[in-house]
Amino acid sequence: MGLAVTARVLIVARDDRYAGPLALGLDRLGWRSVTARGEQGALAAAGDLPIEACIVDLSGGDPELHALPARLKSAALPRRLPVVGIGASEDDPALDLAVPQSLEPAQAAARLEALVRSAVAEEELALRRETFAERGAPLRERATDTGPLLVLTVGEPAPRFLALSNALGEAGAEVVAALTPYTAFDYLHERDFHAVVLWSGDRPAEALSIASGIRRNTRLYHTPTVLIGEGGEPTAGEAFSRGVSDLVAVEAGAAEAARRTLSLARLYRRELAIRATLEAGRGSGLMDAATGLFTRELFAAHLARMSEAARVRRRRLSVAVLKIAERPAAALARREGSLDRAMPQIGSMMGRLVRVEDTAARLGPEVFALALPAAGLAEARAAAERIAAVLACTAFESRSGSAPFTLDFEIGAAELEPGEAAARTLERAAAKVLSRAAG
Secondary structure: OOOOOOEEEEEOOOOHHOOOOOOOHHHHHOOEEEEEEEHHHHHHHHHHHHOOEEEEOOOOOOOHHHOHHHHHHHOEEEOOOOOOEEEOOOOOOOOEEEEOOOHHHHHHHHHHHHHHHHHHHHHHHHHHHHHHHHHHHOOOOOOOOOOOOOOEEEOOOOHHHHHHHHHHHHHHOOOEEEEOHHHHHHHHOOOOOOOHHHHHHHHHHHHHHHHHHHHHOOOOOOOOOEEEEEOOOOOHHHHHHOOOOOOEHHOOOOHHHEEEEHHHHHHHHHHEEEEEEHHOOOHHHOEOOOOOOOOOHHHHHHHHHHHHHHHHOOOOOOEEEEEOOHHHHHHHHHOOOOOOOOOOHHHHHHHHHOOOEEEEEEEOOEEEEEEEEOOHHHOOOOOOHHHHHHHHHHOEEOOOOOOOEOOOOOEEEEOOHHHHHHOHHHHHHHHHHHHHHHH
16 A cells, blocks of 8 residues: 555644644645644654644744754655745745745645645656666756746736736746736747746636646646636635636735745746656657657666655655557557657657656557556546547547547556555556456
């Protein structure tokens, strides 16, 4: 069953004034928490438990707690531990994020998700460097862009929304305004934005539709979207289920909305730099020539390195296997050579749909695998199903000039068990694929 289900986030607070309601809300959203009242308990929890992130209540001005974030990070090593400060100064270098005392659980969960993903991506980048360097093809890291963050705002020019655009500009961002969904997607296809801000206004359904459209696009999938809501519409659950990265009430004010937008934009820009570095491996000569994905041999070596790192860092690790299902359309495409011709497109789509920290490989002519660090079994299966669903909706060109064809996939997933070799985990996932194909 992998690591035992335990707390994901450590909350450090002298009292429950802010921490109590936040902990209850995070628990309901799947971020199980443990609370420490002081430095000693917090450091013990960070070092002994597989904590993914930490929230420290710094609103009381306690000098001991103000010195704690850096020590928490050290205690968790080699696991990277994002630390969020409630009521803290934004210029504290030990903090990954400073948030107001009015932070709501849904917003906290969204920010924690982004911060943890960024931390895991940095860990994976270090592992990927080792794997490639070992084979004489060192990865050259792409520097993070230091120019203005590029933000697209979408919605009618309401005064409060215009105030947000002004706040973003004053913070140094370059803002592009789109008044309609059509012009928004025109801009999104022309330029690479670091964040998209949607104004719900009188048409919340339209704003959510744009967010969903961004998530359905393989190139735009990971672009953070911030929804500025008004009057309780839409609900947080509805917004996040449609792909919104953060939901900000209009009452929070333009400065707060801009700060939260730019925080996500900075994380995404770093993610783009990491992804560019990892994609540089395509030119190393080590990748599968047709798809640009890891070869079977390279994947096996890297998966072994990932499993060892997962044990040391006390993180979960799961794998998923996807095999092209035996259907009449696939058989015809195979016979006429159209399936081989579609492989570059399949590989490119998989590479874009996985998280930056995930590793995608081609294990065989029609078999693919994913290695997902810091992910459980359910998450691995969901990721594989999402990729399969997008590919199943894609019409691939037929070589014979007949109608385009589509593909279905058989899926299997498994989570690394304590003491288990990574190769065995992969075998268990593959066995599930074969079982479903036979059934």
